[in-house]
Amino acid sequence: MSRESMEYDVVIIGGGPSGLSTAIKLKQLDPNLNVCLLEKASEIGAHILSGNVFETRALDELLPNWKELNSPIKTKVTKEKFLFLGKTKSLSWPTWLLPAVQQNHKNYIISLANLCRWLAEQAEALGVEIFPGFPASEILYNEDGSVKGVATQDMGIDKEGNKKDSFEPGIELLGKVTVFAEGCRGHLGKQLIEKFELNKSKDPQQYGIGFKEIWEIEDKNHEEGLVMHTAGWPLDNSTYGGSFMYHAENKQVFLGYVIGLDYKNPHLSPYDEFQRFKTHPAIKKIIEGGKRISYGARALIEGGFQSLPKMFMPGALLVGCDAGTLNMPKIKGSHTAMKSGMIAAETINEHFQEKKDLSIFEEKFKNSWLHKELYEARNVKPSFSWGLILGIIFTGIDQILFRGKLPFTLKHKHADHETLKPANKMPKIDYPKYDNVITFDKTSSVYLTGTNHAENQPVHLKLKDPDLPINYTLEKFNEPAQLYCPAGVYEVQKENNINKFVINSQNCIHCKTCDIKEPSQNITWVTPEGSGGPRYGNM
Amino acid sequence: MKILVAVKRVIDYNVQIRVKEDGSGVVTDNVKMSTNPPDDNAIEEAVKIKELGKATEVVAITVGEEKAQETVRKALAVGADRGIHVKVDGILEPLAVSKILQKVVDKEKPDLVFMGKQAIDDDCNQTGQMLSALLNWPQATFASKIDVKENKLEVTREIDEGLETIEINIPAIVTCDLRLNEPRYASLPNIMKAKKKPIEEIAASDLGVDVSPRLEQLKVEEPPKRKAGIKVANVAELVQKLKNEAKVI
Numbered sequence A: 001m002s003r004e005s006m007e008y009d010v011v012i013i014g015g016g017p018s019g020l021s022t023a024i025k026l027k028q029l030d031p032n033l034n035v036c037l038l039e040k041a042s043e044i045g046a047h048i049l050s051g052n053v054f055e056t057r058a059l060d061e062l063l064p065n066w067k068e069l070n071s072p073i074k075t076k077v078t079k080e081k082f083l084f085l086g087k088t089k090s091l092s093w094p095t096w097l098l099p100a101v102q103q104n105h106k107n108y109i110i111s112l113a114n115l116c117r118w119l120a121e122q123a124e125a126l127g128v129e130i131f132p133g134f135p136a137s138e139i140l141y142n143e144d145g146s147v148k149g150v151a152t153q154d155m156g157i158d159k160e161g162n163k164k165d166s167f168e169p170g171i172e173l174l175g176k177v178t179v180f181a182e183g184c185r186g187h188l189g190k191q192l193i194e195k196f197e198l199n200k201s202k203d204p205q206q207y208g209i210g211f212k213e214i215w216e217i218e219d220k221n222h223e224e225g226l227v228m229h230t231a232g233w234p235l236d237n238s239t240y241g242g243s244f245m246y247h248a249e250n251k252q253v254f255l256g257y258v259i260g261l262d263y264k265n266p267h268l269s270p271y272d273e274f275q276r277f278k279t280h281p282a283i284k285k286i287i288e289g290g291k292r293i294s295y296g297a298r299a300l301i302e303g304g305f306q307s308l309p310k311m312f313m314p315g316a317l318l319v320g321c322d323a324g325t326l327n328m329p330k331i332k333g334s335h336t337a338m339k340s341g342m343i344a345a346e347t348i349n350e351h352f353q354e355k356k357d358l359s360i361f362e363e364k365f366k367n368s369w370l371h372k373e374l375y376e377a378r379n380v381k382p383s384f385s386w387g388l389i390l391g392i393i394f395t396g397i398d399q400i401l402f403r404g405k406l407p408f409t410l411k412h413k414h415a416d417h418e419t420l421k422p423a424n425k426m427p428k429i430d431y432p433k434y435d436n437v438i439t440f441d442k443t444s445s446v447y448l449t450g451t452n453h454a455e456n457q458p459v460h461l462k463l464k465d466p467d468l469p470i471n472y473t474l475e476k477f478n479e480p481a482q483l484y485c486p487a488g489v490y491e492v493q494k495e496n497n498i499n500k501f502v503i504n505s506q507n508c509i510h511c512k513t514c515d516i517k518e519p520s521q522n523i524t525w526v527t528p529e530g531s532g533g534p535r536y537g538n539m
Numbered sequence B: 001m002k003i004l005v006a007v008k009r010v011i012d013y014n015v016q017i018r019v020k021e022d023g024s025g026v027v028t029d030n031v032k033m034s035t036n037p038p039d040d041n042a043i044e045e046a047v048k049i050k051e052l053g054k055a056t057e058v059v060a061i062t063v064g065e066e067k068a069q070e071t072v073r074k075a076l077a078v079g080a081d082r083g084i085h086v087k088v089d090g091i092l093e094p095l096a097v098s099k100i101l102q103k104v105v106d107k108e109k110p111d112l113v114f115m116g117k118q119a120i121d122d123d124c125n126q127t128g129q130m131l132s133a134l135l136n137w138p139q140a141t142f143a144s145k146i147d148v149k150e151n152k153l154e155v156t157r158e159i160d161e162g163l164e165t166i167e168i169n170i171p172a173i174v175t176c177d178l179r180l181n182e183p184r185y186a187s188l189p190n191i192m193k194a195k196k197k198p199i200e201e202i203a204a205s206d207l208g209v210d211v212s213p214r215l216e217q218l219k220v221e222e223p224p225k226r227k228a229g230i231k232v233a234n235v236a237e238l239v240q241k242l243k244n245e246a247k248v249i
Helices: A017-029 A057-062 A112-125 A187-195 A270-277 A281-287 A334-354 A360-366 A369-376 A380-386 A388-401 A442-449 A468-477 A513-517 B037-051 B066-077 B094-108 B127-135 B188-196 B235-244
Strands: A005-013 A035-039 A079-085 A090-093 A129-132 A136-141 A147-152 A155-157 A163-168 A172-180 A207-216 A226-232 A241-247 A252-260 A291-301 A316-318 A461-463 A490-495 A498-503 A523-525 B002-006 B009-011 B033-035 B057-064 B082-087 B112-116 B139-149 B152-159 B162-169 B172-176 B199-203
Touching: A005 A017, A005 A147, A005 B188, A017 A035, A017 A057, A017 A112, A017 A334, A057 A334, A112 A129, A129 B188, A136 A172, A136 A187, A172 A187, A172 A334, A187 A316, A207 A270, A207 A513, A226 A388, A241 A281, A252 A270, A252 A281, A291 A442, A291 A513, A316 A334, A334 A360, A334 A369, A360 A369, A380 A388, A468 A490, A468 A498, A513 A523, B002 B037, B002 B094, B009 B066, B033 B037, B033 B066, B037 B057, B037 B112, B037 B139, B037 B172, B057 B066, B057 B094, B066 B082, B066 B188, B066 B199, B082 B094, B094 B127, B112 B127, B127 B139, B127 B172, B139 B162, B152 B172
Parallel strands: A005 A035, A005 A172, A035 A129, A079 A226, A172 A316, B002 B057, B002 B112, B057 B082, B082 B199, B112 B172, B139 B172
Antiparallel strands: A079 A090, A136 A147, A147 A172, A155 A163, A207 A252, A207 A291, A226 A241, A241 A252, A461 A523, A490 A498, B009 B033, B139 B152, B152 B162
């Protein structure tokens, strides 16, 4: 089938912090470049979900006058707390004893979605063409194997794959250089990493699933600028995770929970851990009397330095968490994603101006503060594979005494899909019932995401083997997709005593957890029709 | 033949609406906005009629704040030829919109005016009817099928009893139902082209229309939450409860 094609100097896939920073930096370096940016969400920001305590380092370099440009960066961090939670008690950890990377007094509490909307305005003002609602679904290659560009998804295909009256074929977007900035577990980035063996001799990538709710709370409980993190309950010593609570403007708190996807117990439900976390007295007293106004979830990168793939390949670059630039001990990925995009832009500019190879990215990266930051952070996450307590002790030594300069590098041993133990060997977990005041069921949570996919389109969650969920995964692992999916997409239903695996793909909130955690890697997330997915506001 | 199509920017239909704490309205900050869905049907129908060779120009118009222009741009991307944006800030009632449209119709002299049957934000379902009265043009509301004939329209309407087919003379107003057609997607090249199509900006004050609200809004509040149901053991108990507690029988 022939498709229309459009040519650009640079095609960028993804309108998050890394993609938008690439676009802005490119136009700053050379205003004559033709740059376009594709985004699968219905508008920029609608698929962005992040804590977020923002470090301005990269933005200071990209747009030094951001304070004069009416940026949505307003709430300075004024106070910090770190709590260890027991089942009912909590122990406050003095902040001066926290590693420097976890101190936030120079940072801001922001909505990353709003920051991206604002960055998109800056990019458009510089002449970047931004196309929301157009997922890149396919990578195009030149005859020599280099990346040629991408094709957007066909629109108007029915469930059986037939063209509807509204059929609109995809477009080929050809770039002299293509930049992939899809975020964590990008479905094209995943293909590139495999094809170009970008992760050769690297540790397996590590992921987490992050939940976030926005609450409007009572005045007396709100302390604008307060940043609080917790570790401990409800997770056991061997499961990596913790919470965040950021008091933002307008009486809102951003409340969230992150759990490492290397958890072992298939009976663990990340969603329910988050819900019951909110019932802890130290948390409940803050949100009680308030109202939950948003919910969402997204997988995030935790592998860091050891797992970071090569970020260049013939004709293309991989930036932000599509590669994996998040700094785990800092619990921040926005400034690092932005910086990686800026380095990509500098690389591309020299590639065009001085005919240098894209591989100069590597040297530029190595000479940047981004590299230094990720290197020094590298040993924290793997040390938690020894459990929470040893992890904290090691991290104290590594981060406070040696500031990340210990002369060895710990390894990530397993990919997250390999860590589940058989269901019959692991304890069942009895989660409390939802009270519809503090805790809520998945359905009403998903409702808040505003997610939707046009009806009667092909299912965008592909099973390599459609029988595997029932024939193998259900028996061995109790089909954990029912639990790890934060949107209730996967269900095992009994019909006439026969188990059936049901995929409610219209509920999908594009978090990518299934693509990561499925023990046999049987589920592949592909792009649905454009504009599908959540409609996050200030997430 | 020229068709003028009115489009409105509203909160996206997938978004859960939240009422402001002070009851002064609904929250629109950080909320995804889109074109009012039946307005998309109106644009689609106008473009289809043009593609059939029965119309020569499709003009999209919106009335509203700066960002409302996005809806006109979207209409241009799916086939409208040019756009008009009448700029007004603040609350707009259907009567004010109809009066503005009347002025624009006087100037543009279209043969047909299409719009959605109602907007999903205020559900007023008045603008088309009021415009019809102001212009003294025939109207066909809730159209689910439109046939363009010689100086006439044959319109099938969705009414309570089923379908009603009427014939009206052109010029006319038609308000469109969701069943009228399936709106097309804007293709990427067409979005690009739409960026170059002209949008005329008019200040409402230049049209000499008084847009000040005629209604006083007292309070906006959420519908009461449904209370949890109870289970009854048998029919007798149900009847007893309906009679004595609910007092409905």
